[in-house]
Amino acid sequence: MALTSMCIIALTLSSLITSTIAATVTYDFNITWVTAQPDGFSRPTIGINGQWPIPQITATVRDRVIVNVQNQLGNQATSLHFHGLYMNGSTHMDGPVGVTQCTIPVGGSFVYDFKVRDYKPKFSFNTYMVQINQPGTYWYHSHDSGQYPDGLRGALVVNDPDSPYKDQYDEELVLTLSDWYHDQMPGLLRHFISYANPTGAEPVPDAALMNETQNLSINIEPGKTYMFRIINMAAFAAQYVWFEGHTMRIVEVDGVYTEAAEADMIYLTAAQRYSVLITTKDDTSSNFAIVGSMDQDLFDAVPSTLNPNVTGWLIYDKTAPLPSPALIDAFEPFDDFTLIPYDRQPLLSEVDYSFNLDVKMDNLGDGANYAFFNDITYSRPKVPTLYSALTSGNMATNPAVYGTNTNAFVLEKDQVVEIVLNNMDPGKHPFHLHGHAFQTVVRSEEEAGMYVYNETFPEFPMRRDTVMVNPNGNIVLRFKADNPGIWLFHCHIEWHVASGLVATIVEQPLALQQQLSFADPSPYTSPNASAVVIPATHLEACMAQNVPIAGNAAGNTDDLFNLEGENAPPAPLPAGFEARGIVAMVFSVVAAFVGMGVIGWYGGLEAGGRGKSGAAVTK
16 A cells, blocks of 8 residues: 555656646648759749658657648648557547548648657556657658648657667757659559559659658758757658768667667658667768668569669768769668667567458459458548447447448457568568557568568567558557557558558447537537547548548448448459450540551641641641
8 A cells, every 4th residue: 555655646646747847739730832952853842831851840858849830732631640659549530531530621720739659648557657748750741632742741859868878879860761753643653543554553753852852951060979860751662771980879669769770771661760879070170961762673664764772961060072872782781670679669479369460462343453451451430430429429439330331350458469461562662650650570582472470579578559561461560459449450551542542440449439529518518528539620620521520430320230322442344354455445446546646647648648646748
């Protein structure tokens, strides 16, 4: 009892200290179009407050963050997702459209309001744990209709006064990586998911960027140690990264502190982050290249005009030349699977719930190529999944409520969950889980095939929120279901999100009903005075677009298992019809049109003599 009393006193003191330290950080974002030319090609770009690159969001652990959004794009809806933040108690602020909110309509406003924290204070018989906060390197981006590659992506940093590495560096810098397209996403997506692209070849970026530009210069001082927060904000391309003449010490990945590990080169998939310490030289006579090189293995075909590299420089001497990067024989990046979390969280060994996700790409009846988990390609439900969970009563624990095309998995409180992912595709894929960081307990080599349950697990597995699976390989991920909410699990190649490589994690839906409520309880929800109220701007966004906010995935409130009218993908291909048949058909149609054009052109020549475009030639 004495120990319990001491714990309560400690909690009270901790709360008082926290309340005096924590601040409210407010950002007012007006999302508009601007013009940008980071690689010399000018194009419309999505900016914030008239600027691009967009502002960095910066907070400190325990802070409250408020982001007031105005959508002034004029021709597109939008949303914001704060990638990597667990959103404990704030799943309604996570941002993916059709999952935790409706899209923010043109001219609409929206408020994101959340605390930068990990878990709430907890007691148990033997242990006491104060609030654990969530420092680290993150980013924010649109989570609607493949939009963020058009510019709506920026860094998000949560500072930590108690970082275990705070005394080991003098200054910190943010270094973003990204890929860049000259064409806008709506048109690229229309072609990507169409019968004209039956193989599903993803558009290849036109350029690689560093801090959303090229030829970046970073002024540094000799004999100092810098912490670089490196973020890959790409739509598609992973990048190999190295600092010529300097060794990196990895100290954080995806918001998780690690035991320091030395690396000469690292590999960042889309959405991954690293913090690395770099100690500068005493000699200031030379400058050194920072190199990012896009992983061309991801591209179906590499255009002859593509420069896959982007170069910046560590500037010791402004008057010294900027050296060209040295040629390397092979890419040999650090293996992130070997990292050990600083807190040495042991393997989650007793699994309560395990499920498989088998990845494949295939064609449907419209001739387009789609991505599938377990033969299901994701289709956005008519009702945001969070609102279905809040308005389905006890039926919220039945995955059928969330539709046949959302890949919904319902988790119970504190289950140790295992995802076994088998990649039946010859490409690399970076998979991201919202609301959690997971332990990566298995990652096979390429061409290993299906997971066969014969692995030796690491004692202290790497923990992060985005991890790559190798081509035709497998990964096994584990996490604890201790964060009620609706969380997506998806490939973070944006083309594959658009084509359906998405699953829905419905975590503790009955507890969620106690945490959240609408301002005016509907007939489908129970009043709860202690619940957090979903802001009015969230519901107004739905009403402005006639999106229902109650019922199952089809919007049915009378019979939650009646999914008639739910959003669905195209019908399957006719039996016996394969992708190569579609390719042949497309080329046959193209050839037919070309042939008819040639016949018409030749006929014109016969009728009026030889000349340009069939025009008559006068004598």
